[in-house]
Amino acid sequence: xxxxxxxxxxxxxxxxxxxxxxRVLGWLPFAFIYALSAALGELFFLLMRSxxxxxxxxxxxxxxxxxxxxxxxxxxxHFRLLVCSVLSVGTIWWASKKRLRRLIKVxxxxxxxxxxxxxxxxxxxxxxxxxxxxxxxxISMDQxxxxxxxxxxxxxxxKVTVKQRARFDADMFDRKAPLTRLIRKIRSGLPFYYLPDxxxxxxxxxxxPFFGIPASTFPTLGKLALSGRAxxxxxxxxxxxWRGFETVLSAPMENFPVGDAYEDTAHMNRQIEKMxxxxxxxxxxxxxxxxxxxxxxxxxxxxN
Numbered sequence: 001x002x003x004x005x006x007x008x009x010x011x012x013x014x015x016x017x018x019x020x021x022x023r024v025l026g027w028l029p030f031a032f033i034y035a036l037s038a039a040l041g042e043l044f045f046l047l048m049r050s051x052x053x054x055x056x057x058x059x060x061x062x063x064x065x066x067x068x069x070x071x072x073x074x075x076x077x078h079f080r081l082l083v084c085s086v087l088s089v090g091t092i093w094w095a096s097k098k099r100l101r102r103l104i105k106v107x108x109x110x111x112x113x114x115x116x117x118x119x120x121x122x123x124x125x126x127x128x129x130x131x132x133x134x135x136x137x138x139i140s141m142d143q144x145x146x147x148x149x150x151x152x153x154x155x156x157x158x159k160v161t162v163k164q165r166a167r168f169d170a171d172m173f174d175r176k177a178p179l180t181r182l183i184r185k186i187r188s189g190l191p192f193y194y195l196p197d198x199x200x201x202x203x204x205x206x207x208x209p210f211f212g213i214p215a216s217t218f219p220t221l222g223k224l225a226l227s228g229r230a231x232x233x234x235x236x237x238x239x240x241x242w243r244g245f246e247t248v249l250s251a252p253m254e255n256f257p258v259g260d261a262y263e264d265t266a267h268m269n270r271q272i273e274k275m276x277x278x279x280x281x282x283x284x285x286x287x288x289x290x291x292x293x294x295x296x297x298x299x300x301x302x303x304n
Contacts, residue, residue, distance in 0.1 A: 005155045015156035026090025030103055031242045033087050040087075041080030052079070055285045057301055062211035062276075077281040078130075081239050085130040092133045093164035097141050103244035104138040111233050111249045112139075112191060121230030122191040124249070125221065126237070127272045128198065128284040133165070135237035135247040136193045140170040146185050147193040150175045179224070186228030193235075196221055197272055199291045207294050208266040211273055216292040222257035222264025232256055232268075236275045238282040 007016075025033060045052050055078055059071040066074070091103065115122045124139070126132055139145055147165065149172050151158055162172045171190070173182055186192050196218055199205070205216035225232055231252035240246055253271060257264040276283045290300045 007156055007159065012154075012156045015154055019156065019160050022087075022090035023094055024090065025087050026092075026094045030088065030091065030244050033091070034084055034239075034242050037084035037087055038080050041083040042076060044083060045076050045079040048079075051286050053303065054288055054301055055079070058285045058287075058289060061213055061290065061300065074281050075285065078283075078285050081281055082130050082284075082286060084239055085133075088131075089133060092137050093160075093167070097168070100138060100141065104134050105240075105244070105246045106138055106249075107246070108249035108251075111251055112143075115231050115233065115252065116143075116189060116191075119189065121186040121189065121225075121228040123186065123221065123225055123228070123230045123232045124191055124193045124235045125232050125253070125268070125271065126193055126195050126235045127275055128195060128287065129237050129279060129282045130284055131237045131239050131245050131282065132195060134245040135235055136165065136170065137168070138245075138247060139191070139193065140166075140168045143191070144169040144171070145191045145193050146171040146173050146182065148173050148175045148195065179220075179227075183224065183227045186224065186230050192224070192228075192230070194221065194224070196268065197289070198287065199289055201292055205292065206262060206265060208262060208269055210269045210289065213290060213300075214294050214297075215269070215290055217265050217269060219261040219265045221268045222259070222261060225257045225264075226259060234271055234275060236279055236282075238279050 052075060055075045056071055059066065059074055063071070092100070095103070112122060112124070124145075126135055129135075136145070136147055147170055149162055149165070151174065166172045170193075171185070182192065197210075200216045200218045204218060206219050207214040208217050209215070210217065221232065224230065233252050234250045235247060237245060237247040253267070256267055288301055293299065
């Protein structure tokens, strides 16, 4: 029998306060939030040295063609966009459909509509761009979708996140739940908004190249596409300075899946690389994507 958590306990008051702050920020014009984020992003880049170093390390590893000055500029811009994504969560989670349609521009929705007309299952491949909530929310405003979530240690954040992400027509699927239920939903025609590119750890991941570097990656996309008889539609989302967001759906991936876990996962990573190169600082560079290393290889984030 699971333990009942008292969300009114004083230990959660700050969490509720922060949720309230985000909701109040959601009433403000996006241009104001972007201006505030530009200032705070610079400050956090200077104060959060560990996270800034992770960002610079990822950029050095993945985009070696950039000069040190170019990497520094991209890292600073990433922090500004990251802060903007956090401060605009209240807008994404609580704003009306009318306001969200003004703020979030959508391109390529015909790829999703064509797949559904042909009675195909659909998986929307949505890498971890900083504003990924905007992409999922705008799609769920017009049609039912399903998406995964990962439970955190903060029950207040879990409760609010799941409720608000599902507030239009989204079915939130616990990452730890059996995949058979998800596969049935995909086969039924329910598009699945899939976020794949986090460090998969030792138990669930396989090492495949990501920007030429072995990266622990979930070998799930190919399995889901094969079992769900689904096409995979790549999706990006970016922050448009001062104005809002733009999400773009592309044509379905070709020759995917082939049924080999390594080849399908490597294919997925190559697709993500293309999208990341197009959106630059909008990618979640501050995440330790290469945290788990193949046996015998050194920690890429360890400071000398």
